[in-house]
Amino acid sequence: MSTLVKNIVRFVLLILVQYYILDKVSLHQMVVPYIYFLFIIWMPFNLGRAWQMILAFLLGFTLDSFRHNPGFHAAACVLIAYLRPFLINMLIPQEGAETNYDEPSARSMGGLLPYMLYAGVLTLIHHAWLFFLEALQFGNFWYFIIKTLLSTVITLCLIFVAELMFARKQKFRTNTA
Amino acid sequence: MRNVFLFIRRFSNFLLFILLQVLSIYLIIHYNKYHNAVGTAAMNEITGRVNKQYSEINDFFLLKQKNKALHAENERLRNMLKQDFETPDTSNTVVTDSIPYDTLGNKRKWLYQNARVVSNSVTLATNYIVLGRGAGQLLEKDEGVVDTNNGVVGIITEVSQNYAVVMSLLHKDSKITAILKNDPASGGLVIWDGKEPNYLSLTNVRKSAKAKKGDTVLASPITAKFPAGMILGTIDDIKPDVSTNNFVIKLKSAANFYNLQYVYAVKNYQKEEIEKLLDKVKSSRPQ
Numbered sequence: 001m002s003t004l005v006k007n008i009v010r011f012v013l014l015i016l017v018q019y020y021i022l023d024k025v026s027l028h029q030m031v032v033p034y035i036y037f038l039f040i041i042w043m044p045f046n047l048g049r050a051w052q053m054i055l056a057f058l059l060g061f062t063l064d065s066f067r068h069n070p071g072f073h074a075a076a077c078v079l080i081a082y083l084r085p086f087l088i089n090m091l092i093p094q095e096g097a098e099t100n101y102d103e104p105s106a107r108s109m110g111g112l113l114p115y116m117l118y119a120g121v122l123t124l125i126h127h128a129w130l131f132f133l134e135a136l137q138f139g140n141f142w143y144f145i146i147k148t149l150l151s152t153v154i155t156l157c158l159i160f161v162a163e164l165m166f167a168r169k170q171k172f173r174t175n176t177a
Numbered sequence: 178m179r180n181v182f183l184f185i186r187r188f189s190n191f192l193l194f195i196l197l198q199v200l201s202i203y204l205i206i207h208y209n210k211y212h213n214a215v216g217t218a219a220m221n222e223i224t225g226r227v228n229k230q231y232s233e234i235n236d237f238f239l240l241k242q243k244n245k246a247l248h249a250e251n252e253r254l255r256n257m258l259k260q261d262f263e264t265p266d267t268s269n270t271v272v273t274d275s276i277p278y279d280t281l282g283n284k285r286k287w288l289y290q291n292a293r294v295v296s297n298s299v300t301l302a303t304n305y306i307v308l309g310r311g312a313g314q315l316l317e318k319d320e321g322v323v324d325t326n327n328g329v330v331g332i333i334t335e336v337s338q339n340y341a342v343v344m345s346l347l348h349k350d351s352k353i354t355a356i357l358k359n360d361p362a363s364g365g366l367v368i369w370d371g372k373e374p375n376y377l378s379l380t381n382v383r384k385s386a387k388a389k390k391g392d393t394v395l396a397s398p399i400t401a402k403f404p405a406g407m408i409l410g411t412i413d414d415i416k417p418d419v420s421t422n423n424f425v426i427k428l429k430s431a432a433n434f435y436n437l438q439y440v441y442a443v444k445n446y447q448k449e450e451i452e453k454l455l456d457k458v459k460s461s462r463p464q
Contacts, residue, residue, distance in 0.1 A: 020231055026300040029372050049190045057197045064204070065220040066227075067298070068305045068342060071205030075198055082194040133205060134302065 003044055003102065011059060014039050019066045030143075032151045035158050036063055036073075037126055040081050041119055042168075044103045049085055056081030076130040080122045091118050105168055119159050124152050225307055225340035228296035232309075236438060243438055250325045287404045289441040290316060295340070299347055299374035299434045305334075306343040306437065312336045320442045321402035328431030329353065329396050329409050330440055341442070346409075347374055347434055354397040355379060355409050360387040364397055367409050367428065374434055377410055379426035384417055386424070394428055401448040 018036035025033065040056050047055075060074030067073075088104065091114045101108030106115040127148045135144035185192065236243075292310040310316050322330040322343050331351065335342040344351055347369050356364035363386030365379050379394060392412045398405035410428035418425045 023298055023300055026374055032300070050193050053190070053193055053197055057201070060201070061204075066224050066296075067301065067303075068221075068224075068307075069301075069303055070208045070220075071201045071203070074204065075201035078194060078197040078201060082190070133202075137205075 007039070007043070010039050010042065011055075011062075015059070015062050015066070018063060023067070027154070028150075030147045030150050031154050032147070033154045033158055034123075034127070034151065035155070035162065037077055037080065037122075038159060038162060040077060040084065041122055041159070042103050042105075043081075043084070045088070045101070049082075052081045052084065053078050072130055072133050075133060076126045079129050080126045083125060084122065087118055087121060103168070106163070116156070116160070120152070120156055123155050123159070124148070127151050127155065219337075221307075221335065221337045221340055221342060225295060225309070225337070228307055229309055232293070232295045232438075239436055239438055242436055246325050253326075286445065286447050288444040288446065290314075290320075290444060291439060291441050292316070292322075292341070293439055294437045297345070297434065297437050299345075302349050302371045304345040304347040304434075306331060306345050306440075308333075308341040308343060308440065308442070309339070310442070311339040311341050313338045315444075316341045316442050317444065319402065320444055321396070321407070322440050322442050323403070323407050324432040324437060324440050326431070327406060327408050328433075329403060329407050330432045330434075330437065332402060333442060343440075345434065346377060346430060346432070353409065354400055355394050356397050357382070357386060357388055358393040358395050363388070365423075365426075367394070375430050376413065377428040377430050379409075379412075379428050380423065382424045382426060384422055384424060388412060388415055388424060388426065390415055401445050401451065402443070404443060407443075 014036045018034065022033045022035060027033070036059065037056075039059055040052070043052055043055070056077035057074050060072075060077035061070065063073045064070045088109075091109060104115065104118060106112045109115045109118060131144050131147050131151070135141070290310070292308040294306055295309040296305075296307040298304045298306075306322075308316070308322075316333060316336050318333055318336055320333045322333060324330050329346060331343040331345040331348070332353075333341050334344045346353065346367070349369060349371055351367075351369055353367045354364065355367045356362075363382060365381035367377050367379050370378050382388060390412050394409045394412065395405075396403040396407040396409055408431040410430040412426055413429040414427040416425050417423075
């Protein structure tokens with residue numbers, strides 16, 4: 001499957017799973033599972049930074065449209081798409097791993113720990129910005145802190161499960177023909 | 178000038194980031210006011226279509242429960258049939274002091290319009306319900322919405338051609354005036370604290386009110402949105418507030434928001450007339 005088709009399928013599936021499955025699950029007011037931004041975590045390395053942000057905005061805006069609450073997820077998604085390249089640069093093990101692999105995964109980032117750290121930081125930032133914007137409208141400081149931490153934990157569990165369930169085959173690409 | 182272009186080129190990513198953030202925050206501020214719940218009717222139409230597909234699949238799994246609800250509704254309607262009642266005396270005539278409109282000589286005030294729920298949520302802080310019926314099928318903004326067993330569901334906040342968005346009772350901005358069935362002189366305001374779906378709070382009920390656990394709470398019939406007898410919920414927990422003269426009441430909502438499928442929007446034919454009258458009084462009042 002080409003990268004484009006693969007990403008379009010991911011976009012649609014993740015939005016549908018988020019809105020029709022996860023949003024129907026009411027664990028607790030403070031524990032809100034999110035999975036849709038896995039699309040941003042899994043975006044290819046070689047995509048331009050402007051495109052990453054535009055796609056992230058579209059992803060967030062689509063979910064917002066379903067929830068009839070425009071803006072919140074779009075803002076959070078754009079933020080993590082902007083910070084993603086910096087984080088990859090910091091965590092990627094050796095020079096050139098970006099060119100040898102297509103997209104971030106445990107393998108391309110040299111182990112499960114750096115990869116989960118990468119996913120964890122993005123998740124935390126996403127949740128923090130999202131719930132901060134929500135807290136400005138209703139709720140208070142503790143609401144924001146506790147909701148961010150608890151939701152990050154449950155989201156990371158989901159990402160880990162998704163990673164195990166949908167093992168992505170990552171070819172090692174070399175430029176020696 | 179050249180430096181300006183160089184600057185834009187150098188920081189293009191950052192500028193795009195700022196632009197998109199500002200756009201998002203503009204959307205948040207602009208569209209999250211009470212009655213501007215959705216704003217873009219176009220997006221409403223698109224997501225409505227996807228939601229409709231989903232709900233058609235989902236309906237299949239809820240057929241059994243729906244059957245039961247329809248049964249209950251049929252029973253209630255049958256009990257209202259005229260043949261259920263014996264007329265004791267035919268020498269008296271009933272006189273209604275309103276202008277006759279329909280063939281029975283009564284003026285119609287309320288019209289029930291059935292609608293299908295195509296999307297619904299209970300887990301957010303701002304829950305909306307989307308109905309598969311819109312302005313093209315004569316739904317209007319501000320109509321009340323009730324479920325098949327007369328439980329209040331919400332109020333329509335936005336209509337597009339084929340879909341309508343209802344602000345659910347489970348919405349942080351939802352405020353509905355309520356009265357107690359056993360003590361119609363007392364009442365309060367039903368709001369949602371965002372904690373638990375299907376549980377609401379009833380505020381502003383004085384301690385002198387005759388309220389106890391299990392009592393029914395109705396939507397106030399003097400507002401222009403719901404007819405008399407629409408149930409908001411039953412009292413689940415009641416305790417006096419130490420610092421004020423009010424009760425703190427927890428309600429179990431009459432409508433089950435987890436499996437809403439068919440609802441009725443209630444149109445008030447006399448609302449416009451009443452509003453016009455009020456406007457007239459207000460404008461003619463001497464300053």
